[in-house]
Amino acid sequence: MGAQLTQYLLTGVTIGAIYALVALGFSIIYNASHVINFAQGEFVMIGGMTTVSLVDGGVPLPLAIAAAVLVAAAVGLALEKLAIERARGASVVTLIIITIGASIFLRGLAQLVWDKNFHALRPFTGDTPIAVLGATILPQSLWVIGVTIAIVAALGWFFARTLAGKAMLAASHNRLAAELVGIRVRHVLLLAFGLSAAVGAMAGILTAPITLTSYDVGLMLALKGFAAAILGGLGSGAGAVVGGLTLGILESLGAGFISSAYKDVFAFVIMLAVLFFRPSGLFAARSAERV
Amino acid sequence: MLEVRGLTSHYGRIPALKGIDVEVREGELVALVGANGAGKTTLLRALSGVQGASGGTVRFDGADITRAAPDRRVALGIVQVPEGRQVFAPLTVEDNLRLGAYRRGGESAAATLERVYAMFPRLRERRASLAGTLSGGEQQMLAMGRAMMAQPRLLLLDEPSMGLAPRLVEEVFAYVHRLKEEGRTIFLVDQNARAALAVADRAYVLETGQVVLAGTGAGLAADPQVQQAYLGL
Ligand SMILES: Nc1ncnc2c1ncn2[C@@H]1O[C@H](COP(=O)(O)OP(=O)(O)OP(=O)(O)O)[C@@H](O)[C@H]1O
Ligand SMILES: [Mg+2]
Numbered sequence: 001m002g003a004q005l006t007q008y009l010l011t012g013v014t015i016g017a018i019y020a021l022v023a024l025g026f027s028i029i030y031n032a033s034h035v036i037n038f039a040q041g042e043f044v045m046i047g048g049m050t051t052v053s054l055v056d057g058g059v060p061l062p063l064a065i066a067a068a069v070l071v072a073a074a075v076g077l078a079l080e081k082l083a084i085e086r087a088r089g090a091s092v093v094t095l096i097i098i099t100i101g102a103s104i105f106l107r108g109l110a111q112l113v114w115d116k117n118f119h120a121l122r123p124f125t126g127d128t129p130i131a132v133l134g135a136t137i138l139p140q141s142l143w144v145i146g147v148t149i150a151i152v153a154a155l156g157w158f159f160a161r162t163l164a165g166k167a168m169l170a171a172s173h174n175r176l177a178a179e180l181v182g183i184r185v186r187h188v189l190l191l192a193f194g195l196s197a198a199v200g201a202m203a204g205i206l207t208a209p210i211t212l213t214s215y216d217v218g219l220m221l222a223l224k225g226f227a228a229a230i231l232g233g234l235g236s237g238a239g240a241v242v243g244g245l246t247l248g249i250l251e252s253l254g255a256g257f258i259s260s261a262y263k264d265v266f267a268f269v270i271m272l273a274v275l276f277f278r279p280s281g282l283f284a285a286r287s288a289e290r291v
Numbered sequence: 292m293l294e295v296r297g298l299t300s301h302y303g304r305i306p307a308l309k310g311i312d313v314e315v316r317e318g319e320l321v322a323l324v325g326a327n328g329a330g331k332t333t334l335l336r337a338l339s340g341v342q343g344a345s346g347g348t349v350r351f352d353g354a355d356i357t358r359a360a361p362d363r364r365v366a367l368g369i370v371q372v373p374e375g376r377q378v379f380a381p382l383t384v385e386d387n388l389r390l391g392a393y394r395r396g397g398e399s400a401a402a403t404l405e406r407v408y409a410m411f412p413r414l415r416e417r418r419a420s421l422a423g424t425l426s427g428g429e430q431q432m433l434a435m436g437r438a439m440m441a442q443p444r445l446l447l448l449d450e451p452s453m454g455l456a457p458r459l460v461e462e463v464f465a466y467v468h469r470l471k472e473e474g475r476t477i478f479l480v481d482q483n484a485r486a487a488l489a490v491a492d493r494a495y496v497l498e499t500g501q502v503v504l505a506g507t508g509a510g511l512a513a514d515p516q517v518q519q520a521y522l523g524l
Contacts, residue, residue: 166386167393170379177377179341181437182365182394 003134008256009249010132014141014210016248017148021203022225023232023240024155025196031172031235032192034092038099039079040200040225041218042106046072047201048213049110052119061124069201075106076197080190103218110215121208144206151199152241159237168192220264227271233281243281292317292476293338293369293445298347300337307333309500310347315445320467320477322487322508324521325497331480332374334497335447338478339371340364351445365394368444372451374480376434380423384414387422387433391440400440407436410466428459435466446470448479452486464490484521488512496521 022044029037050071054064083098124143129136159165171178171188178185203221204213211217228247232239247267255263274281293315300308307330315321325331336342338349340361349357351367359367379387388407392400408415411432417425422433431451438446448467452460464486471477471490481487488494491508496517504511511517 163389163393163396166382166390170382170390173379173381174377176341176373177379178390179361180339180365180371180373180377181390181441182362183390184360184362 004256006133007135008252010135010137010141012249012252013245014137014144014248015207015252016228016245017144018203018207018221018244019224019228019247020241020244021148021151021199021206022221023229023244024152024237025200025203026226026229027235027237027240028155028196028199029192030229032168032189033084033095033172035084035095035099036226036234037193037196038096038222039103039106040196041220041222042103042110043072043076043197043200043218044204044221044225045110045213045215045218046075046106046197047204048121048208048217049114049119049204049215050201051205052121052208052213053114055121065205068205069198072201072204073194073198076193076195077190079197080193084189084193085186103222107216107218114215116215118212118214119208120212121205123209138210140206140209144210147202147206151202152237155199155237164191224264224267227267230271230274231282236281239281292352293478294348294350295338296348296350298334298337298349299345300333300342301345302333307500308337311497311500311502313495313502315476315478317476318474319492320471320479320490322491322494323478323480323497324482324484324487324494324511324517326520327482328499329497330500331497332449333500335371335373335449335478335480338364338447339369362394365441368442369447370438370441370443370445371447372434372438372449374449374453376427376430378422378425378430378433378437380421382422383419384422384425384433385418387437388414388440391437392442394441403440403442407439410439410469411436428455428462431455431459431463432466435463444476446475446477448477448481450481451479452481452483460486484517485512488517 022040025040025043026037029035047068050068051064054067055061079102083102084095087094087098123138123140125139127138127140129138159169167178167183168188168191171183171185175185224247228243229240231247232243247270250270251263251266254266295311295313298308298311299306311334323331323334333342337344340359344357348355351369356364356367379390388404389400392403413429414432414436417429422430425433435451451467452463455463460483467477467479468490479487479491488508488511494506494508494511495502496504496511504514504517512522
């Protein structure tokens with residue numbers, strides 16, 4: 001029983017880390033634009049699929065990963081430049097609909113570039129399970145957890161310690177004041193899409209050896225990541241991490257102790273419950289504003 | 292230094308500025324007074340480049356900047372303290388100030404930061420507080436300090452005393468006066484026409500998007516028309 005619980009928790013933390021990365025991607029763009037980017041899952045897919053095809057083509061894994069992140073970031077920048085920026089002045093709802101269109105388009109494009117099959121990426125460093133407290137963990141899970149910690153730390157440092165990061169926060173909070181101190185607000189939006197796509201791509205690459213990847217893998221991951229972001233409070237970095245881990249662990253416990261048939265249901269039940277009872281998220285920061 | 296000729300601006304199809312001619316010379320403090328909705332804020336927004344001009348020209352040091360982006364104007368030294376203060380509420384006081392020096396790269400800003408803290412000691416005391424938790428008066432100091440961080444050559448002040456208690460209004464005008472003594476060039480909008488005209492070298496009166504009177508601060512303060520309409524005499 002104890003070992004079984006440990007096993008479920010380890011599994012939960014691993015998928016939770018992936019959800020956290022996807023949720024962070026949502027939050028970065030939401031903060032910069034108040035847009036919920038429904039193409040976030042496609043950034044994840046592009047990361048995984050590009051890495052798989054480069055590795056299959058003989059490119060060394062680290063190089064393939066770097067290239068895949070760059071490709072996803074380029075797609076993110078293009079989405080902002082070609083679609084979001086063109087619609088400048090449009091309502092947030094219009095922009096969200098544009099991202100839904102982009103999501104469908106990118107999935108269609110992925111079918112053409114690749115195919116409709118599932119693809120596996122080989123684990124980064126073998127697949128010999130490691131024993132932990134009576135349970136086991138795959139080396140790939142350690143990669144997932146380790147890289148997620150590194151990305152979260154890097155993002156935390158960027159937003160809390162660098163002037164560029166603070167300028168992004170400032171622009172999202174008060175666009176007029178940001179323009180008046182000389183921040184180029186349009187560049188902030190561009191940077192947000194590039195950054196968010198890169199983070200999403202890393203999620204797709206890390207998880208490809210565990211769950212396989214395909215042209216439509218982004219659909220479910222985006223929904224789970226969105227549920228995690230809502231749970232933690234959209235726009236909060238810490239909330240995205242806590243929301244992702246909570247969702248991952250609940251899902252894993254639910255699948256283990258209740259039934260794996262309902263695995264995906266938990267995310268939606270949680271999302272609906274949060275939207276219904278606490279729309280600002282469980283961990284939403286108290287507003288510092290004084291009116 | 293600043294030369295505005297025939298400037299027009301619209302909100303949609305509604306004209307807000309109908310051909311403004313205004314001039315500010317180096318070292319001057321020029322005031323702009325006018326009733327609610329006259330277009331004072333719109334003019335300052337157009338000077339900062341956050342509001343489009345539909346006609347006319349804006350020249351700064353002789354160069355045409357009518358279509359220049361806001362960040363370029365900040366780099367040239369045109370810096371605005373906006374109406375309603377507009378501080379970055381979720382960031383600390385010090386981060387707000389550092390962002391004021393954003394166009395200068397932030398790093399070279401340490402000396403300027405010291406000078407701003409020397410001018411507004413209260414901001415130093417509250418440097419680690421979130422800007423949103425400051426009182427109205429402190430937020431006004433912060434907005435002015437943030438603008439000073441950009442090392443403005445032309446400071447645009449939009450209603451710096453709005454919504455403040457009388458004692459704080461006096462304090463704000465004392466700061467404006469001090470900046471003028473330091474030789475800053477200032478373009479000041481304020482609903483407190485009496486105080487604004489008292490510190491101004493020259494002033495303009497704006498009515499429904501048009502300049503209707505211009506003169507020295509003292510001259511306008513003595514004008515019967517101005518006294519009746521804006522000074523409540
Ligand atoms: N965002 C906007 N959209 C449409 N019309 C606007 C907008 N902002 C201002 N206006 C209109 O433009 C005109 C000028 O407004 P502006 O804010 O420049 O006046 P003001 O002189 O600054 O007034 P106040 O003393 O109230 O600050 C007013 O008629 C106002 O209703
Ligand atoms: Mg105004």
